[in-house]
Amino acid sequence: MPFISIKNLVHQFHVRDMNGEITGEYNAIDDISMEIEEGQFIAILGRNGSGKSTLARHFNNLLFADKGSIWINDILVNHENEDIIWNNRKKIGMVFQNPDNQIIGTTVEEDTAFGPENIGIESENIITLVNEALEAVKMKHKSKMSPNHLSGGQKQKVAIAGILALKPKCIVLDEATSMLDPHSRKELMKFVLELNKKEKITIIMITHNMEEVVNADKLFIMNKGKLLTHGSVNEVFNEVETIKEAGLEIPEITELAIKLHHVNQNFRTGIFTPEEFANEFERVYNEKRNKE
């Protein structure tokens, strides 16, 4: 059984005119079906306005289906059943784009404790959970500090600690790296990958940056509320036309490899880093020389 299963999901927003009168409906999610297995590293890609955040909010039960259904651990999400909703929110955490707007506590540890406090865990257990979570994100030494003194990357780590303190099965990162500098971005990506590999936490990484998804087990590409394509990184990256249609940019090195592949079938595709490219180039070059 899949961990999350979405069937023909439609989410509509009202379209309003200048006077605020509803003039129609707009399908921000337009008939999407997908399955996510536990422990996977999933990436959802799409340009601005393609409906990624709207979809993400369905995972977290912050929004509910207008049509279709969403199943988590084989339980149908029903907006009238609060128990299911609270249980799902505990299971599936969400890191948002803006680091400042998701930290509630006035100190790092207090913020990390916010989730456990909400579900009524006893004080001693909260302290243990918070310390474990802050150690996991390597922010224990800042636990008494005000979040206002942290860098963007550190704030996102605190946000992750706040989720880890709820012992989640899955973390959704909704463009969580887009406001960070390149260095913090890489560090956060590395950390998230570790969480996935070591702690077996399912990761759903939402982004419009294709370079961030090369480690994913599965990619989904969205455009205008629809799923354009999905598959492994290798499969999806070779669909150059579809990616262009989705308004995304393939990493230059990957695109170059694909072009070389068209010239020489021996040159493989699915290359995402300059190192891989150099190695492949060397291999093809040596092979050719040996033949001669």
Next chain:
Amino acid sequence: MFREITLGQYYAVDSVIHRLDPRVKLFGTLIYIMSVFMAGGLSGYLIVTMVYMLVMKLSKVPFSFALRGLKSVVWIVLMTFICNAFFYTGGTPFIKYGVISISAAGIKYGVAMSVRLILLVLGSSILTLTTTPNELTYGLEKAFGFLIKFHVPVQEIALMMSIALRFIPILIEETDKIMKAQASRGTDFDTGSIIKRVKNYIPIIIPLFISAFRRAGDLALAMESRCYRTGYQRTKMYPLKYTKADGKGYLVLMVYLLLFTLAKCTLLYTGNSGFYTM
């Protein structure tokens, strides 16, 4: 730079006073204020000043640091003094010029009022000097917890206060950014008539409000995604727990209040005005 702003003026040091439960300190502040109002004369003020000095000593906050809190009220103190000294009509004036009448009684009264104000400000600032805004919020939440019975959302109000505490420095920073952006487009905040200057602030207020509302929306979503719900009994990582020291604190406060009231009543009854007026 603005992120450095701490609200209130917490002085981080470990002392008996710092370690007291915020509820004890809130109660203490209340008793102190009562005693300042009860005292009306030299001996009364002397006692209150001594109590203030003693608590300051225990709190390990340097006096010079506490004095900074007076800066913001120095004008109010001065105005109080001038109003009382120059316009007091009760005594026999030795200078009288139009509405101005200066009398010994007036000057005495002015001094007394100023001293009272200074004692009030200094004394109650011990609370904010030795208690973090968070502890204070939580103390208030607990102290007013009984209001939940009357359907006052005490927990929610306290959470609101602590979120406000977190966002004030961020919003101040943002105001500064917007002001600089508008200034670079030629808006002048420092010259022109009052009306013009007020008008110039409109392009600051509006983006600030828009951004604050967006933040509020984001924050509400983030809180919900972390299982927050209203009307549900939350727990606390560090719940407030009274210690032995807190019990002693309450005792000392009660004794102080009792003695002070007794002294005042006795003096009133025996007609010894030394305690009552200067």
